[in-house]
Amino acid sequence: MAERIKHTRREFIRIFSVGGSGLILASYVPLRGFIQKKGDTPKVFAPNVFIRIESSGLVTVIVPRSELGQGVFTSLTMLVAEELEVDWEKIKVENAFSDKRFGDQNTGGSTSIRRSWEPLRVVGATAKTMLITAAAARWKITPSDCSAEMGVVVNKISGTKLPYGELVEDASKLPVPTSVKLKDPKDYKIIGKKIHRLDTPGKLYGEALFGIDHTLPGMRFATISHIPTFGGGIKSFDATRTKALNGVLDATAISTGVAVIAESTWLAFMGKGLLSVNWEPGPNANVSSESIRNSMSAKLREPGEMLTRIGTSAMPQKNETVIEAVYETPFLAHAAMEPMNCLAHFKDGKVELWAPTQNPQAAQTAVARALRLKEEDVTVYVTFSGGGFGRRGDVDYAVEAAELSKHAGKPIKLTWTREEDTRHDFYRPPSIHQLKGTLNEHGKPASLRHHVITPSIEEFKSQTKLDPAHYDFKGGAIEREYQIPFMELTGSIVTTPVPLGYWRSVYRSQNPFALESFVDEMALAARKDAFEFRRDMLPEKSRLLNVLTIAAQKSDWYAALSKGHGRGIACASAYDSYCAFVAEITLDRKDNLKVDRYVCAIDCGLVVNPDTVEAQMQSCIAFALSAALKQRITVRNGGVSEGNFDSYPILTYEEMPKVEVHIVQNTLPVGGIGELGIGVTAPALCNAIYSATGKRVRTLPVDLTQVN
Amino acid sequence: MARYAIEVNGTQRTVEVDGDTPLLWVLRDTLGLTGTKFGCGEGLCGACTVHIDRKAEKSCSVPIEKAAGKSITTIEGLAANKNNPIFKIWIEREVSQCGYCQPGQIMTLAAMLNQNAKPSPQQIAETMNGVLCRCGTYQRIREAIETIVREG
CATH class of the missing domain: 3.10.20.30 (Beta-grasp domain)
Incomplete structure (x- = not known):
């Protein structure tokens, strides 16, 4: 197993962060890159933690970010393989483990490709350079007289070839170069191509292991009945009936609830149902969605903190038109298909964990802290995840599994029920948006003010009051590309005891809904077409204008709509990418809503895998439509009401609209694509509903019975 | 027991x-x-x-x-038969994202096709509505099924 040899490796990579925005693999300490597995064969060339080349010629790439469905298992490997010049069909890929030598492993913020773009190509080019140098030395020619292709170094003078496998020992003795030349994008053979996902076949055949599928000899199964109220506790519990169940081994209180350990997951679930727990309700037992909403609404009467101001505020003009509206969004859960789970093995003061996590280093730190261990005594092996969407960036399940394994003295596989997963999430915060826009006497936008009222995720995580300079909910609240003479963003934080977390696109899931719906309201007041109103606010060379125009053209924006049909547009820029969506909907006489089609235009700079970009657009739409049409987390008596998919539904096969994706081709810096489409899905939908019905939806999820 | x-x-x-x-x-x-x-x-x-x-x-x-x-x-x-057209088309059309629901999608479809090789779009929808996908692979599932039904 690859991970077993990591502590014997002598190579070291120094990675540092540049401007907080990217990781550059700057230099290699020139140690020898040679390692040997136990048993001395095969010999392995491993110039860094990301690559191993065996004497058999087998090339293994270790991907530093978590595969959640977004395709990094394949796309990050493409970056390495492109520069390494290997046979794509023969490459082997492994998930990483918690180790700072991989750099920041947190898979979030649409950063995987952006932050790996440079370092992983350097990783590939470095290994290739060393293999070429080794071959050149063997041939007694200069490296410039060699080239590499398909896992082979070619002597350009004689035409002789040496496979990488035959060079591993020589290459391992070479110093690791400190700078390498990267390929010109025009020479790319892998990047930019539709490459089949490497993780797919094993997942389809039921062979690939997600976190929930991992096992260890002697493993026991556990589940948890979590403390039902936020900030509550356990007064006492009686597990007599639980323990009377044949196959239940133990019931124990841990930091987050009462756990049952049994001989199967089912027995643990059954045992959980038989627990009798006297819960301590704690200080928040009266908190409800309504009480939180009331405290948010109260902030509507306050100015809020000044967060962003663009342009200069003019005095109110004569004949100006003022438009005002208030928008609202609810708490949301992540509802990944694979419920929270983790396999932990505590032994001799060390813990190994197999975790479907987006942040193995955070899990390592949290487990070490909880069990009072040194970080190096905690190893987190990243498994495939059945969806993440931000939920798996929090690592509570890993701490629980580690606590339980230590308690039981055995490997423990912890699996939550679906209901626990829904009720013990870190929730997408609700929000209220107060918008005010003005048009001048010619109907041109003169000002736009956006006041966002929401609980702060960062304030929840840090449990300290945030300075307005660090308010974390600004993303997507103002579109800087819009050339409006005056734009202003203000913000108010509402404190709640509800656990908050990063939900795919974070505040860019709520803010663009309010902003892009309101832009349509301004267009209406200006008696302008919604596309043209946006177009006229964007500079001529703007990439946002380009995607907006493509979306309008490809959707046949001006085509006549029959009764009951509607079309809506929205656009956004973030994550170094730009997108515009057009939604088309149908409403029957009873106001039954059908989402027919989305036309998407996306500019994410240089495209690594176009097929993944298309898939991520479809995925963003499905994910955001679930929220816009169906989902709401309700807080009642200090806990969450919804449980399974009947009360917290997700989009079905039949409800999925047809999605058409148009990708802009260019070689600009790579942008993120996993989240940008989330924010524009709901406003495009609601703008389409307005076009069909004249009903303006300002509250999510959509409920047309509540709209006049 | x-x-x-x-x-x-x-x-x-x-x-x-x-x-x-x-x-x-x-x-x-x-x-x-x-x-x-x-x-x-x-x-x-x-x-x-x-x-x-x-x-x-x-x-x-x-x-x-x-x-x-x-x-x-x-x-x-x-999956003992990897030549099953469902697997081949699922890979060819790159249907899967996280992949967690895909065994359920495939087993549901395989049973339907065993009983009726030419299901109507309504029959397909009624059957496939029973398998949820959080990643939103439905469109590619739909396209893959249409291909299988069309090509038999």
């Missing part, structure tokens, strides 16, 4: 569990066949779909005592 005999992927197996243990957990925890996934435990998501006597069933909602004596096929059994 009692002993139950089931045929899984063509092999006779005997398991000793409580009669109300869902087939899902017998497959996963007792027999180590983890290709069948747990998603909801209430028959709401379809991730756990297997074939019982060739019919698609949500294994989280079938107690072992009801499955006893029957012939069960899991995704591992279906």
Whole structure:
């Protein structure tokens, strides 16, 4: 197993962060890159933690970010393989483990490709350079007289070839170069191509292991009945009936609830149902969605903190038109298909964990802290995840599994029920948006003010009051590309005891809904077409204008709509990418809503895998439509009401609209694509509903019975 | 606890569990066949779909005592034939994202096609609505099914 040899490796990579925005693999300490597995064969060339080349010629790439469905298992490997010049069909890929030598492993913020773009190509080019140098030395020619292709170094003078496998020992003795030349994008053979996902076949055949599928000899199964109220506790519990169940081994209180350990997951679930727990309700037992909403609404009467101001505020003009509206969004859960789970093995003061996590280093730190261990005594092996969407960036399940394994003295596989997963999430915060826009006497936008009222995720995580300079909910609240003479963003934080977390696109899931719906309201007041109103606010060379125009053209924006049909547009820029969506909907006489089609235009700079970009657009739409049409987390008596998919539904096969994706081709810096489409899905939908019905939806999820 | 005999992927197996243990957990925890996934435990998501006597069933909602004596096929059994057109088209069309629901999608589709090689779009929708996908692979599932139905 690859991970077993990591502590014997002598190579070291120094990675540092540049401007907080990217990781550059700057230099290699020139140690020898040679390692040997136990048993001395095969010999392995491993110039860094990301690559191993065996004497058999087998090339293994270790991907530093978590595969959640977004395709990094394949796309990050493409970056390495492109520069390494290997046979794509023969490459082997492994998930990483918690180790700072991989750099920041947190898979979030649409950063995987952006932050790996440079370092992983350097990783590939470095290994290739060393293999070429080794071959050149063997041939007694200069490296410039060699080239590499398909896992082979070619002597350009004689035409002789040496496979990488035959060079591993020589290459391992070479110093690791400190700078390498990267390929010109025009020479790319892998990047930019539709490459089949490497993780797919094993997942389809039921062979690939997600976190929930991992096992260890002697493993026991556990589940948890979590403390039902936020900030509550356990007064006492009686597990007599639980323990009377044949196959239940133990019931124990841990930091987050009462756990049952049994001989199967089912027995643990059954045992959980038989627990009798006297819960301590704690200080928040009266908190409800309504009480939180009331405290948010109260902030509507306050100015809020000044967060962003663009342009200069003019005095109110004569004949100006003022438009005002208030928008609202609810708490949301992540509802990944694979419920929270983790396999932990505590032994001799060390813990190994197999975790479907987006942040193995955070899990390592949290487990070490909880069990009072040194970080190096905690190893987190990243498994495939059945969806993440931000939920798996929090690592509570890993701490629980580690606590339980230590308690039981055995490997423990912890699996939550679906209901626990829904009720013990870190929730997408609700929000209220107060918008005010003005048009001048010619109907041109003169000002736009956006006041966002929401609980702060960062304030929840840090449990300290945030300075307005660090308010974390600004993303997507103002579109800087819009050339409006005056734009202003203000913000108010509402404190709640509800656990908050990063939900795919974070505040860019709520803010663009309010902003892009309101832009349509301004267009209406200006008696302008919604596309043209946006177009006229964007500079001529703007990439946002380009995607907006493509979306309008490809959707046949001006085509006549029959009764009951509607079309809506929205656009956004973030994550170094730009997108515009057009939604088309149908409403029957009873106001039954059908989402027919989305036309998407996306500019994410240089495209690594176009097929993944298309898939991520479809995925963003499905994910955001679930929220816009169906989902709401309700807080009642200090806990969450919804449980399974009947009360917290997700989009079905039949409800999925047809999605058409148009990708802009260019070689600009790579942008993120996993989240940008989330924010524009709901406003495009609601703008389409307005076009069909004249009903303006300002509250999510959509409920047309509540709209006049 | 009692002993139950089931045929899984063509092999006779005997398991000793409580009669109300869902087939899902017998497959996963007792027999180590983890290709069948747990998603909801209430028959709401379809991730756990297997074939019982060739019919698609949500294994989280079938107690072992009801499955006893029957012939069960899991995704591992279906994948014994990797030339099954569903697998080939699923790979070709790059349907899967996180992949967690895909065994359930594929088992549900395979059972439908066994009974009716030319289902109508309505029949397809009614059947496939029973399997949830959080990543939103539905469009590619739809395109893949249309290809299979069209090309037979």
